[in-house]
Amino acid sequence: MRKSHLILVMLGLFSISACQAASGRSAAVSPTPPAASPSPQVRHDPVLVGYTLNPATITLFRLDGSVITTMAGYPVGDEQAIGAYLVMTTETGGKEFTVDALGLTQPVAPAAAKLLTPATPGYPIIIDHTTAIVGCALQSDGSCTAEVVNMATGQVRPLLNVPGTGAASMQIGLSLSLLGISSDLETIWLRRVTNASAGQADITAIDLRTDAVKALPLPATLMQSQNLAISRDGTMVAGQEEAGTDPNRIMVQHLHVASLLTAKDIDVQGSAPYVAGGRPPEILFSPDGGSVAWWGSLNGAFNSGPGERLNVASTGGGGKSSWLDGTTDLHVTGISWLDDTNLLAQDEAEMVTINVNTGAIARLKAHIPYLLAVLA
Numbered sequence: 001m002r003k004s005h006l007i008l009v010m011l012g013l014f015s016i017s018a019c020q021a022a023s024g025r026s027a028a029v030s031p032t033p034p035a036a037s038p039s040p041q042v043r044h045d046p047v048l049v050g051y052t053l054n055p056a057t058i059t060l061f062r063l064d065g066s067v068i069t070t071m072a073g074y075p076v077g078d079e080q081a082i083g084a085y086l087v088m089t090t091e092t093g094g095k096e097f098t099v100d101a102l103g104l105t106q107p108v109a110p111a112a113a114k115l116l117t118p119a120t121p122g123y124p125i126i127i128d129h130t131t132a133i134v135g136c137a138l139q140s141d142g143s144c145t146a147e148v149v150n151m152a153t154g155q156v157r158p159l160l161n162v163p164g165t166g167a168a169s170m171q172i173g174l175s176l177s178l179l180g181i182s183s184d185l186e187t188i189w190l191r192r193v194t195n196a197s198a199g200q201a202d203i204t205a206i207d208l209r210t211d212a213v214k215a216l217p218l219p220a221t222l223m224q225s226q227n228l229a230i231s232r233d234g235t236m237v238a239g240q241e242e243a244g245t246d247p248n249r250i251m252v253q254h255l256h257v258a259s260l261l262t263a264k265d266i267d268v269q270g271s272a273p274y275v276a277g278g279r280p281p282e283i284l285f286s287p288d289g290g291s292v293a294w295w296g297s298l299n300g301a302f303n304s305g306p307g308e309r310l311n312v313a314s315t316g317g318g319g320k321s322s323w324l325d326g327t328t329d330l331h332v333t334g335i336s337w338l339d340d341t342n343l344l345a346q347d348e349a350e351m352v353t354i355n356v357n358t359g360a361i362a363r364l365k366a367h368i369p370y371l372l373a374v375l376a
Contacts, residue, residue, distance in 0.1 A: 046338050047101040047375040049085045050368025051075055058087050060103055060375075063353075065365035069103035077118050078280040081373035082181065083128035086116060086151075093117030098129045098151065101375040111154025115147075122178050123280055127185055135178025135190055138164075144176040146190060146206065159188075159206050160213055165196035173226040179203070179237075180230045183287070189230045191218070199224060203260055205234060219258035221265045229283035229292070235261055236315060238283050238292050240276065243269075250274075250299050255283070257292060257315045268292065270319035272311035276300045279334065288340040290315060291356050293322075295332050308332040310345055312356045322354055323361060334371035346371045 047068060050059045058075070060068040073087035076096070084098040086108070096108040096116065106129040108116070115134065116124060121144075122135040130152050136144040137156075142164030148157040162175045177191040185208070192204040192215070201223060203216040218237070222228060225239030237260060240253035253276060254269035276282075278296035285292050295310040310332050313319030323345055335345045343354045351364045351371065 046344075048344075048366060048368070048371060049081065049373040049375065051370040051372050052368060056091075058085070058099070058372075059368055060085075060099065060101070061366055061368065063364055063366055065367070068101075069099065071099065071105070073097075075372050076116055076124075077120065078123040079373070080123055080125040080178075080180070080281070081375060082126060082185070083375065084126055085373055085375065086124075086126045086132070088117070091118075093119075098126065100129060104129075106152070108151045109154035112149050112151045115149055115154075115156070116151075121174055122176075125178060125181050125188070127181070133178060133181070133188055136174045136176045144174060146176055146178070146188070148208065159208075159211055160190075160192075160204065162192055165193050176204075177226070177228075179228055180232070182234060183232045187234060189234055191226075191228055203230070203237060216260045217263065218260075219263050219265050221256050222258055227280070227282060229281060229285055231285040231289040231315075232287055233289060235259060236285065236289060238268075238285065238294075238315075240283075241267075243267075243274075246274075246299075253300075255292070255294055255311070255313065255319060257313075266315070266317055268313040268315065268317045268319050270313060270317060272313065272319035272321050273309055274299055275309045275311060278308065278332065284335065284337055285315075286337050286340050286356075290340060293335060293337070293343055293356075295335055308347075310335060310343075310354075312343065312354075322356065322359070323352065333369075336371070336374040338374065338376070344371070344374060 048061055056074050058073045059070045074091050076086045076088055079086055084100045086098055089095045094113055096113040097105050099105045125133040132149045132151055134147045137147045143161055145161040146159040165175045175193040179189045181188050188206050190204045191201055193201045202218050205214045221241050222239040228237050228239040230237050236257055238257045241256045243252045243254040246252050252274045254267050256265055257268050258265040275296035282296050283294040292315055293312045298309050308331055309321055310323050311319050312322045331347050333346050338344050341355055341357050345352055351367050353362045
């Protein structure tokens with residue numbers, strides 16, 4: 001039997017459990033800090049970042065199972081690692097370093113380490129050794145600020161501030177939620193709450209070169225969806241929409257993909273079962289935007305039931321379950337796109353690649369208890 005309790009441990013580890021006080025940020029903010037410019041990405045084969053408990057260990061390895069480097073440390077949270085992975089030396093943070101796909105490490109300035117801890121709301125993007133993006137830096141008045149953090153110096157460049165959602169926060173979520181970054185590392189996208197009491201939000205694009213802000217209407221079908229994914233070109237969003245109840249009176253949600261350019265909305269659920277609650281990111285577009293994958297507990301049964309499932313669909317529709325459909329005790333622990341057609345998926349027993357066009361599944365020699373990220 002698979003050890004389901006380990007999944008609960010990891011879900012707890014990766015959940016964002018607290019909001020960071022503004023007082024810890026004020027000393028790190030410079031009136032006119034220099035902008036941290038993302039470094040050009042170096043092309044290399046995918047490098048997997050894995051985590052092992054007891055003792056806490058971060059390992060970088062290749063698809064063939066060969067290890068690049070191993071180090072003691074803890075994951076910061078549900079970070080989106082692009083060119084480097086951020087590692088904490090203790091469970092609570094405060095002293096950190098980054099490691100890249102070559103295994104090279106660099107220390108994080110103490111002032112920056114205080115801003116990037118498990119208590120930081122949202123899922124920060126780690127672009128490279130120097131640059132991190134925080135989607136919701138909480139301020140003393142309850143507002144959120146999107147920030148660029150220079151991890152080498154600790155300096156901060158504010159990008160956008162929006163009022164807090166107050167009492168409506170449980171329904172509408174954080175007033176700013178970082179969704180993703182473009183392939184050229186020049187634009188970030190956030191879900192921004194524009195009217196918490198009315199439950200209204202939009203998609204906001206920020207140009208990291210000029211700090212220019214552009215708002216895009218969020219289709220009504222996804223207005224209440226707090227867990228959104230955005231395509232790498234910023235033209236499509238995906239999220240769950242309520243779709244009634246099943247014969248057992250269990251609430252059902254369907255995955256929808258909507259165009260930010262035309263507002264056209266497509267229910268892509270198809271024959272895929274209803275799943276929800278996977279460790280973020282639980283919804284992922286393929287690099288070319290042609291497919292979308294999503295995973296989580298079957299029928300939203302987080303504490304019991306037949307484990308998790310992985311679904312995939314074309315962004316034009318036709319969703320289906322992939323990988324071990326029907327297995328009564330499947331516990332997906334992470335997924336990631338390797339390229340436009342191949343998914344990397346993991347449960348407690350194995351790590352596999354799945355060709356979403358042919359359905360072909362290949363088991364990898366590489367294995368680590370918990371897949372955290374893919375540096376590509």
